[in-house]
Amino acid sequence: MFFNNLNLHIILWTLLLGVVFYDFISIKISFTYIDELIAGILFAYYLLITKCKCKKDISLCILIFLFYLIYSIEKNVNVTAAIWTDFFIQIKPFIAFYSTYNIGINLTDKYKLYIKNICIIITIALIPVGVLGIDCxxxxxxxxxxxxxxxxILGFLYILCSEKTRKNTCIMFVIWAVGLLSMRSKIYGFYTISIFTFFFINKPLKYSFKTMITMIIGIVITVCAVWGKFSFYFINSVIEAENMYARPYLYLNSFYILNDYFPFGSGFGSYANYASSLYYSPIYYQYNMSDHPEIGNGYFISDTFFPTLSQFGYVGVCLFFLFWYKIYQKILLKYYLTKDIYNYKICILIIIFFFIESTVDSTFTHNRGMMMMMILAMFLVENDYKRVFN
Incomplete structure (x- = not known):
């Protein structure tokens, strides 16, 4: 009973304080460490459950991050404060995922209904916020x-706590549709591909001509949905190089960093992240990026995720995609054990969500990314009753 209650409170307060009211709290009282605190609580919970015996996956993850921490301090591209700041930010989503997954956080039916109703209430409350416009x-x-x-996040959490019926699927899509009021091209792309996934994917993806055609159609539909914003940032901006926006400029220079700092990169806090903006990285002077009107003034430096991988070098890039490959293997294993195609689709959509977000935002390392990693882990252990504490 104690652990079931703890599971509920972790999910509830992560949703409320770590997602819904996170920015409101940070604006009003300038406190921005809620997600780090939650990640620390999750890891402490994990150590309590395992009696401080870490499993191979989370141990390997921590060792890799510690290697890069030592490497970054030795490389000394940016100040130590930047290195430590970025270390905690970058490790956070991985700790949240592995802790949630290995604990096996699950909810009783009673608590699922409670969270489900909370999701509905919050969604209804957010409708007028969206209707009143961007300023609101x-x-x-x-x-x-x-x-x-x-x-x-509310849509994913709602379906996690619901029976996978047509009615609940429709409610999930309605919740996501409310997000369209934000007028962000990312949500348009995600919404389009989620509809495509639910209608056209009926079994795990395999290498075949049919799969390739299906994926190409899905990509074309998604690109059409976000074409305006994509062309604005990544085509017109590149053509007019003197007016290039920060995001494509960060992508462009990331290749130079990968090659110049082969094979482990420039280290934590050195490029395209919050720490490199807070403690302005010498990298931006080295590559004359400080002359850029946005980057030179510290604007939009951490507004995308993929370029920041260059600070970990080719090895780090490979490790990042290896992580997602291992996640996909877990999703496949879950499917082969349960034959639950619904769970498979949802997990695939979470991966797609991260890849869309990581193209033009740093959600993966933010509070919302941490919550989504927890949700992914909970889907992977869903109905694994051996992990439910009674």
Whole structure:
């Protein structure tokens, strides 16, 4: 009973304080460490359950991060404060995932109903915020994209706590549809591909001509849905190089960093992240990026995720995609054990969500990304009753 209650409170307060009211709290009282605190609580919970005996996956993850921490301090590209700040930010989603997965956080039917109703109430409350327009969204949530990702999280959490019926699937899509009020192209792309996934994927993806055609159609539909914003940032901006926006500029220079700092990169806190902006990284001077009107003034440096992988070198890039390959293996194993195609689709959509977000945002290392990693882990252990504490 104690652990079931603890599971409920972790999910509930992560949702409320770590997602819904996170930006409101950070604006009003300038406290932005809620997600780090929750990640620490999750890890402490994991150590309590396992009696401080870490499993291979989380141990290997921590060892890799510790290697990069030592490497970064030795490389000394940026100040030590930047290195430590970025270390905690980058490790957070992985700790949240592995802790949630290995604990096997699950909810009783009673608590699932409770969380499910909370999701509905919050969604209804957010509808007028979206209807009143962008200014209202910004005043409450800081940025329209946070409104969109919050509704995306609510949809996933709702279906996690529900029977996988047609009615509940429709409600999930309605919750996501509220996020369209943010007018963000990312949510348009995600919404389009989620509909495509539910209608056209009826078994695990395999290498075949049919799969390739299906994926190409899905990609084309998604690109059409987000074409305006994509062309604005990544095509027109590159063509007019002197007016290139920060995001494509960060992508462009990430390749130079990968090659110049082969094979482990420039280290924590050195490129395209919050720490490299807070403690302005010498990298930006080295590559004359400080002359850029946005990057030179510290604007939009951490507004995307994929470029920051260059600070971990080619090895780090490979490790990142290896992580997602291992996640996909877990999803497949779950499917082969349960034959639950619904769970498979949802997990695939969470991966797609991260890859869309990581292209033009740093959600993966933010509070919302941590919550989504917890939800992914909970889907992977869903109905694994051996892990439920009674």
């Amino acid at each position: 969204i910004v005043s409450f949530m800081g940025h329209p994209s946070r409104y969109a990702t919050t509704l995306t």
